[in-house]
Amino acid sequence: MKALGNLRHKLFYFLRSEPKGLSPVIGSLLLLLITFVFVGAIVSTIDLSGSRTNLQPPVARITLESCEGGIYGVWPNAEMVKFEENRIVLMHDGGDSLSLDSISIKISGYGNSYRPVFGQGTLRGNLSVFYLDLNCRGKNPSYYLINNKATLEDGSWDVGERLVLCGQDSAVGTVKSSVKVSVDGDDNTSDNYGFKAGTEITLKIIDSKGRNVIAEQKAVVKLAD
Template sequence: MKEWGSFRHRNLYFLKSSPEGLSPIVGSLLLLLMVFVLAGAIASSINLSGSRTNFQYPMARITLESCEGGLYGVGPDSERARLEENQFVLMHEGGDPLPLDSVSIKIFGYGNSYQGIPGNGGSPLSGELSVFYRDLGSGGKNSTCYVVHNSATLEDGLWDVGERLVLCGQDSAVAAVESSVKVGVDGNYNTSDNYGFKAGTEITLNVVDSKGRNVIAKRKAIVKLAD
């Protein structure tokens, strides 16, 4: 009986004292777990912050100063305009400088383009006009129109605050060079990539960040007949 009592006493002591011995270990493990959780939260916060910085959309205030034009080669003479007289003047009034190689412009409205060469056997196409400037750099553009009109803006590759951008119906490159201006009429993009918008009709112009695919500016205007 003495031996049984001694055995029982030892086991009761062990059961009683075990929680007290385990407490420091459990506390250390909990503290270590908290450290890992905090470290993970801080790392996630830094990564998310970096992601926002890297993929931040450019923001700019772009206004449409003027919008003039007319159909080319079709309709009454009083409503016609030459391709180069179809002009849209845009002004960068504030916000981020816009890299010319990563900004595109889309214009929609009623107008016309050509299949073939205008004035040399080409045939006019009239209808819902879609004009797409793939980028705003000088590549694939007409050097005597787009480049001449925008020489100051093109100089450093950025469209900065206070600078104008002039678009015109003759901005597409000559036939020997692939144009970065694409024009379609009623979904038909087999055109000469030139354009004229009918005076008195409304156009919609979007300035788009090509990388983020977000619209930087959206403007609507009524086309005024070119003088």
């Protein structure tokens, strides 16, 4: 700013010493030059390319390959299957690699979970399942880790890799689960889930950092074999 002030000071005396007819023209040219210099100084302090890159959400094409299951139960109903047989298979078909730490998944539909306290029974209704992230922390290694071992190895979900979600993915024992399940808004559940065969689910892939929906898919739950 000091340099700019000096330049304006010199310009003032220069214009006073010039002939009257020439002074306005030279003054306009010099003011235009000052404007370019000032704008250039501002732009040079900002890394525009880096800022755009950091703000851009990941772009990926995700296909919901299959969705099968039913609701857990022992009653003689053809739609009743076990939580571990509720499986959703997703394929990364193109675009950016997705960091397992910054991608979450939300699934909604009709189904059930159960309360973690013995004797309190099964909860049925509008089911909301939320995977806080896609890494193996806070998940059941007997299902999530085994089903997704190849995808989890390098910390990212890459093109050509499948991701398998299972109704038993929630952590067991005293480990805090990174899979959250609620039924009709009641989140006092075991965090296991089952979707009823023949009903539709909606699944969203979300960039947790930018809170952008990367992909949204719908599918009808088929009865597990």
